[in-house]
Amino acid sequence: MSNSQMVMYDEEFQEINVVIERLLKDSNSKVIFLVDKNGQLISGVGETERFDTTSLASLTAGNIAATGGLAKLIGEKEFSILFHEGEKDNLHISIVGGRVILVVLFDNRSSLGLVRLRVKKASEELSVIFEKLMKKSDEKVKSGTSFPFAEITDDDIDNLFS
Amino acid sequence: MSFINYASREINCKIVYYGPGLCGKTTNLQHVYAKTAPEAKGKMISLATETERTLFFDFLPLALGEIRGFKTRFHLYTVPGQVFYDASRKLILKGVDGIVYVADSQEERMDANIESLDNLRHNLKEQGYDLDKLPYVVQYNKRDLPNAVPVEELRRELNPTNVPDFEACASTGEGVFETLKAVAKLILVDLKKGR
């Protein structure tokens, strides 16, 4: 399951963004990111330009991986929610559908209780979308739908490094 | 595994630098960072001890350009080489697309090289990967040192499967980009096959 290739299509990308835009409003938070467990940013909404999103994605995934390792050591499956409290801003990090990480950054205009409540609902919706996405990409792989990299040439690759 | 995003037309690949403690993994990334144009790189993150030993990982995102209309990004990671950080090494291997094994050419590090390579195979296997099926290259680093073992000998011990290998001096940058290019190329060729 979690070893299959991660693919994102326009349709699901839109659906995902609708859900996290709504979560942003409903939870009164500043910015929301979705990150693949391997550290790759999937999408972000809110004040994203204020943050180094690539670094944030990689560190979030590292954080989840490390606490996941800790969980195993004490006989838990994983810690599905992490909360980091700062002086101004707080981070609520949760795992959606087993493989995607939802990061919510909020300040005192919101509260942990509200964020937790709204995240729960949004997570259910996101799980459904990601489930659909995985099925879709598996089907495309099986049916051998033309793959954009099938035709890359050695020159294409060399040009990257020129 | 690589992440292909048709919505933003991006493809992301993860490259992990593996090898014994002090072999020069972090130095490889530092050189790539120093020599890459600002618009093609993100911030380099190093989670290190006070003595600059890697504690969890180094991370360097590169955006090299486009292939067939897709922005191609490589995320470079190093593992901590010190033996007792094995739990962290396993975490960093998750989702790997390509591996650079960095060996320390110094004679007294031969045992450490072999142990680290065994450890790499073992940790990959634990997660369902087979090193022989992954894009994988070997770098013999620290060629500048007087006690460097001849390359043929290193090759015999550390590269029995004859994958692309490179001599390097990461502290001056020699061989660093050749190594990176080689693994990136193997990854893209792998993608081309559609797996």
Ligand SMILES: Nc1nc2c(ncn2[C@@H]2O[C@H](COP(=O)(O)OP(=O)(O)OP(=O)(O)O)[C@@H](O)[C@H]2O)c(=O)[nH]1
């Ligand atoms: N002479 C020489 N020194 C090198 C070379 N490459 C790296 N070094 C030095 O070796 C030391 C260790 O390098 P690092 O890059 O920190 O090693 P590392 O593999 O990241 O080590 P860990 O983080 O502990 O796993 C540093 O002092 C580097 O300057 C090289 O090619 N030649």
Ligand SMILES: [Mg+2]
């Ligand atoms: Mg290091």
